[in-house]
Amino acid sequence: MAPAPKYHHDHVRGFHIATCEMPYLESVSVGIYIPVGSRHEEAAINGSAHFAEHMIFKGTDKRNALDLAIAIEGAGGTVNAFTTEDQTCLETRGPSELLPHLLGVMSDMLWHSTFPFEEVEREREVIAEEIVMYQENPSDHLHDLLSLALWPDHPLGRSITGSEASILGINADSLKKFTDQHYRSAGISVVVAGNVQHSTVMELVLQHLPKESLPKSPFQAFSPIPFSGSVPLLHDKRDIEQSHLALAFHTTGRHSDNRQTLRMLSLLLGETMSSRLFQELREKRGLCYHIASDFSLYEDTGTLEIHAGLDSDRLEESTHALHKVLTDILHHGFTQDELNQAKSYALGQARIGLETTHAQMSWMGDSLTSFGKIIDPVEARNSLNSVTLDQVHTLATHTFKTENLAIASIGPHRERDVRALLEPFSQL
Template identity: 35%
Template sequence: MTERIFCDRLPNGVRVLTEEIPYVLSATVGIWVAVGSAHEPPALSGACHALEHILFKGTRQRSARDIAETLDAVGGQLNAFTDKEFTCYHAKVLSEHLPLAVDLLCDMLLNSLFRPADIRLEKRVILEEIRQIEDEPDELVHDLLLQRMWQGHPLGRPVIGTRGTVRALDRDRLLEFMSQHYTGDRVLVATAGNVRHQDVLAQVSDLLGELPPTGHPSTLPPPRSVPFTRRVTRDTEQVHLCLGVPGYSQLQAERYPLAVLDTLLGGASSSRLFQEIREKRGLAYTIGSCALSYRDGGVLAIYAGTSPDTADQVLDLVRQEFDRVLDEGVQEREVEQVRSQLKGSMLLALEGTGARMTRIAKSQFYFGRVIPIEEIVRDIDRVTTDDVNRVARAILPAENTSVVVLGPRGKGLRRRRA
């Protein structure tokens, strides 16, 4: 697979990264800022997410409605997201409209008004978003797991913040935070699609070339995982279970064997937990695993939603599967199948320009280069059964396991202490 990827750095540190894909009609562009919830001081928890909202509320040239209509008018899409390590403002358009999308995103980044009335309005919206998350137990239980596993570490904080910290945000605090972190050395403009890198580079240089160059360092210590068990009472029909064990960071070679272990345990409908808990026993509709990986740490999480009467049984079955992997090891046939599955799913996901843009941006941020797809395929192919068993022995022992149980007290659910 031939990839046409180009990267240049402006004098102020802004990186311009482009994958030229001449056979598609679209282009996706993202302005990535290397700041997320993990870089916020505790008193400003939720500031990155609030900034993401407020940049849609109007600039010197465009009203909030103008921002919404600019790409709608050409059939494009405009959105943004905040994560623990990044904030990204992105747009997808037909390639002929890419200059319009770049101009819009840069205008939002440079010229947002931060009117007090808009900030008050968006704070109300975010408080409603917090309430919505609290009403979505399958999402909430993952947040609770990370908060407690990484207690006291910035990676453990919720991206959205808390009611208290969101209410305390004001114009001066947000502008100061933005001036400290939205700097040239932290900005990456990534584009994938039917575009020319030199055209994107010229426009970005013109629009972002004067962005202040230097920000504050954003290094974090690795998080220490503290095993725990916590029960949270909620008036829900199901009990929502989330088990977590320490994983690996994006920078550790073990991330590839962990990806195999994750997929083998609960990453697909053929996985061990899906087959045992859903297909064989009918104890859950949703059962699966997810390997979360950041620059400074990671977690392997198992989630299941089940009835109160079967919650203990599901927890026991997950633990039994962990123990079976530890006692018997995984088999070569399983590892071979999962390697093929990982390669196929990765390549299928990269058919869209949005996924291609995200891939090159994250690779550049984490590794300082875009890792070629062929290299990733080779690294997956190099994962052996011994590698997977070694990772399993390191992370799956019972003394590493944390558990969050969220739901009604329910008969048959053993009392678990925090």
């Protein structure tokens, strides 16, 4: 049996440097997590964080775009990046002996990008096509509609990619200003997992980090919107065969004591084939192919969401069945057997989910960005295992309320007809 991974964490000049030592492997995964995402943007330049993430691949003082690709791939590694509402991550993976090289190329990309004018203009067209692609895909566009319904007039309600209008306001100068402010901010995490030692990681990382850290990236705190008596609903009428429906309930954020209870509630509700939603709407009634629940947690708020792709001809029956599942949970809760099964699933997935260097890297990066420390996976599993049936039911009654609800839908029905079908949800 392989030894347990060993975590190490240092805090230097406002930066987190962390290592998960896995000496029994041959690879290494490296992630640089920057605590900036779409919620840090002004409305006029919505999409800046995502645009900047694209541009770090387009050239530096020493390498052009092709040189950067060859520098990683030609050495035997891979490179990727992503942007969320509250973080940007550049990540690489390769044989462990590549660590010095990978860190050198990554630091060049993040802190020495030149944002060439012609590359910015070319990438603007690429991102515009990406935006159109998301808008034309109902399941992707549904997410943006739901965010807008949840958080109107707030950065969390805007698309991570920006809009076709907002990306026109982004240029090389604004990208340079954005990255100068946020890519050198306090709270950046450099995380390495694999066949490495922490002392080596520290020595290498300190060679590449910016010499001085700026204040932590600011964000616009979310203030709960007073309930007006009407559930927010955004509907996109499209001539398509399937109806796409999403319901979301506002929750507390990632620092809430209810975090693990919310995880169990989502699992029980719709994350597995044995969950209530899957069993009731797909297995017993055959109303849909896809139905699932999920949750998202941010610094100051969160959501519990239900997503479904439904037969448009049976939309009334589907919404009735969905409402019935929620009211049954409110009135009767779940059974101990259901909770035990959900725990077994969650604990098993948590254990096998950290078997790779990439998974360990992601665990450390998310932990440090969200909490400023590495969450012990064993403690997290123990906390999850301690959730009780009463805690799940109490959280469900506090969450499944009309004043917490927002809805988005895409399909062939008229908005007023969709609103009428969803009227029972206004009486939760």
